[in-house]
Amino acid sequence: MERELLLLGLLRHEDMHGYRLVELIERDLSTCADVKKPTAYFLLAKLAKAGLIARSRSREGKRPPKWVYRLTAEGEAAFQRLLRQNLEAHLPAKFGGDIGLAFLEALGVEEAAEHLLRRRDAIAGALEGFRAAPEHAGSLGLVLAHQRLHLESELRWIDSVLTWLRGSGRAGISPKLPGIPHHTPNEAS
Amino acid sequence: MERELLLLGLLRHEDMHGYRLVELIERDLSTCADVKKPTAYFLLAKLAKAGLIARSRSREGKRPPKWVYRLTAEGEAAFQRLLRQNLEAHLPAKFGGDIGLAFLEALGVEEAAEHLLRRRDAIAGALEGFRAAPEHAGSLGLVLAHQRLHLESELRWIDSVLTWLRGSGRAGISPKLPGIPHHTPNEAS
DNA sequence: TTTTCCATGTAACTCGTTACATGATTTC
DNA sequence: GAAATCATGTAACGAGTTACATGGAAAA
Numbered sequence: 001m002e003r004e005l006l007l008l009g010l011l012r013h014e015d016m017h018g019y020r021l022v023e024l025i026e027r028d029l030s031t032c033a034d035v036k037k038p039t040a041y042f043l044l045a046k047l048a049k050a051g052l053i054a055r056s057r058s059r060e061g062k063r064p065p066k067w068v069y070r071l072t073a074e075g076e077a078a079f080q081r082l083l084r085q086n087l088e089a090h091l092p093a094k095f096g097g098d099i100g101l102a103f104l105e106a107l108g109v110e111e112a113a114e115h116l117l118r119r120r121d122a123i124a125g126a127l128e129g130f131r132a133a134p135e136h137a138g139s140l141g142l143v144l145a146h147q148r149l150h151l152e153s154e155l156r157w158i159d160s161v162l163t164w165l166r167g168s169g170r171a172g173i174s175p176k177l178p179g180i181p182h183h184t185p186n187e188a189s
Numbered sequence: 190m191e192r193e194l195l196l197l198g199l200l201r202h203e204d205m206h207g208y209r210l211v212e213l214i215e216r217d218l219s220t221c222a223d224v225k226k227p228t229a230y231f232l233l234a235k236l237a238k239a240g241l242i243a244r245s246r247s248r249e250g251k252r253p254p255k256w257v258y259r260l261t262a263e264g265e266a267a268f269q270r271l272l273r274q275n276l277e278a279h280l281p282a283k284f285g286g287d288i289g290l291a292f293l294e295a296l297g298v299e300e301a302a303e304h305l306l307r308r309r310d311a312i313a314g315a316l317e318g319f320r321a322a323p324e325h326a327g328s329l330g331l332v333l334a335h336q337r338l339h340l341e342s343e344l345r346w347i348d349s350v351l352t353w354l355r356g357s358g359r360a361g362i363s364p365k366l367p368g369i370p371h372h373t374p375n376e377a378s
Numbered sequence: 379t380t381t382t383c384c385a386t387g388t389a390a391c392t393c394g395t396t397a398c399a400t401g402a403t404t405t406c
Numbered sequence: 407g408a409a410a411t412c413a414t415g416t417a418a419c420g421a422g423t424t425a426c427a428t429g430g431a432a433a434a
Contacts, residue, residue: 002285009292019385032287039422041387066385083296086289087304090311093282093339096191098221098332100275103198105328107272115276122279139294142353143287146346150282153342157335164331208413228394230415255413 005082006033007043008075011053017066018044028140031147044069052078101161113165120158127151194271195222196232197264200242206255207233217329220336233258241267290350302354309347316340 006029010021022040025033035043044067047053052075059065071079097119104112130148135141195218199210211229214222224232233256236242241264248254260268286308293301319337324330 002288005292006288009288009295012292012295017385018387029288029291031281032283032285032291034283036423037385038387038424042422079292079295083289083292084304086286087293087296087301088307088311089286090308090315090343091285092220092315093284094221094223095282095335095339096221096280097275097278098335099191099195099198099218100272101331101335102218102221102328103194103201103268103272104276104331106198106201106268107276112276115273118277119279122277126279126281139291142290142293142350146284146287146290149346150284150339150342153339154279157338161331206413207415225395226413227396227415231394 001082002033002086003035003039003043004047005079005086006035007040007047008052008071008079008082011069011071012076012079015068015070017068019066021069028136029143032143047075051075104165109165109168113162116158116162116165120155120162123151123154123158127155190271191222191275192224192228192232193236194268194275195224196229196236197241197260197268197271200258200260201265201268204257204259206257208255210258217325218332221332236264240264293354298354298357302351305347305351305354309344309351312340312343312347316344 006025007021010016010024016024018037018041021044022035022037025035025040044053044055048055048069052072053069054072055067055069057065058068107115127148130144130151133144136144195214196210199205199213205213207226207230210233211224211226214224214229233242233244237244237258241261242258243261244256244258246254247257296304316337319333319340322333325333
């Protein structure tokens with residue numbers, strides 16, 4: 001449902017045609033969504049058939065005519081519903097990188113560390129990209145900030161795995177548990 | 190490729206039949222992977238055809254016979270390759286929950302906060318579950334620790350969004366950027 | 379003039395899921 | 407005797423992707 005929410009939300013504050021929509025998502029929202037062109041066109045057709053958006057043909061200059069979509073009243077209602085649903089839910093994230101970690105023991109300490117350092121570099125690189133990016137204002141800035149925060153968390157995580165790994169190399173096969181700094185989350189309510 | 194790595198890795202340290210494999214994944218690795226039965230059977234057939242695993246029929250007592258899979262030499266090689274590849278790569282995570290955040294402005298401050306608090310509760314609940322769970326040793330404990338760490342990070346994130354929200358409610362429409370505590374990651378190399 | 383960009387779409391394919399089918403066996 | 411569990415599979419479907427097809431317009 002996230003993709004529908006996304007399309008409705010974008011059309012909500014500006015009428016647009018499909019191509020533009022995809023462009024916008026790829027430029028500004030690539031961190032939290034990727035919607036390829038055929039998917040977008042398909043979803044737009046579906047939403048139109050459901051009556052949540054309406055389309056009208058328009059041409060500018062001598063360019064090929066395009067379908068400009070606008071939100072209908074039903075679309076606005078659906079948007080409101082989907083937004084609330086999205087905000088109040090927590091969709092647990094699965095980290096594919098963890099299944100490699102689950103088999104860390106198959107590698108020697110040295111080699112495991114070597115590969116994890118490469119992963120660390122990749123994360124650090126991605127983080128650099130985010131820090132370099134211009135600061136968007138408002139809720140768009142929010143998603144950027146979240147991604148940045150997450151990457152910082154991942155970096156700390158990898159570091160703690162590395163120290164655990166090295167400790168385990170000295171101590172024997174596998175110690176109790178990674179000694180991870182344990183922040184108590186502050187209450188907010 | 191993560192699923193293949195998972196199956197090979199599990200078969201590496203114990204010969205097993207499909208049903209058992211799925212059971213094991215659902216019990217111990219549900220946090221970082223989910224593999225349904227038909228998927229598992231399909232993948233096992235594929236891996237067998239590729240020569241990475243070999244199967245042999247066996248029956249215990251009067252139960253229906255089962256296919257017991259074991260890793261071949263090629264399978265071990267593939268495992269080693271996939272493991273390294275997995276460890277050194279960073280696969281960027283997409284948070285579907287962020288697209289709701291991108292449209293936060295569509296809701297009043299009060300209502301947005303209300304819904305986000307529900308999300309917060311969901312995260313806190315999941316976290317509780319992880320803290321209550323028995324501490325697995327070794328690399329299995331790693332993936333649990335990662336998930337716990339991530340949930341803690343998410344909790345802090347939601348809290349900072351909430352404080353930002355409330356600040357924005359007083360100050361006007363939308364301020365510069367969320368004032369997020371900015372930890373400098375410690376170097377590790 | 380050839381390439382790139384704008385703009386829309388279709389077709390084939392992959393991956394994964396649900397739902398169903400089968401059959402024996404333990405448990406209630 | 408009915409229900410749950412063990413064990414394997416097939417069929418139908420859904421969502422999304424890649425690759426392809428089509429054209430005109432602007433840029434190189």
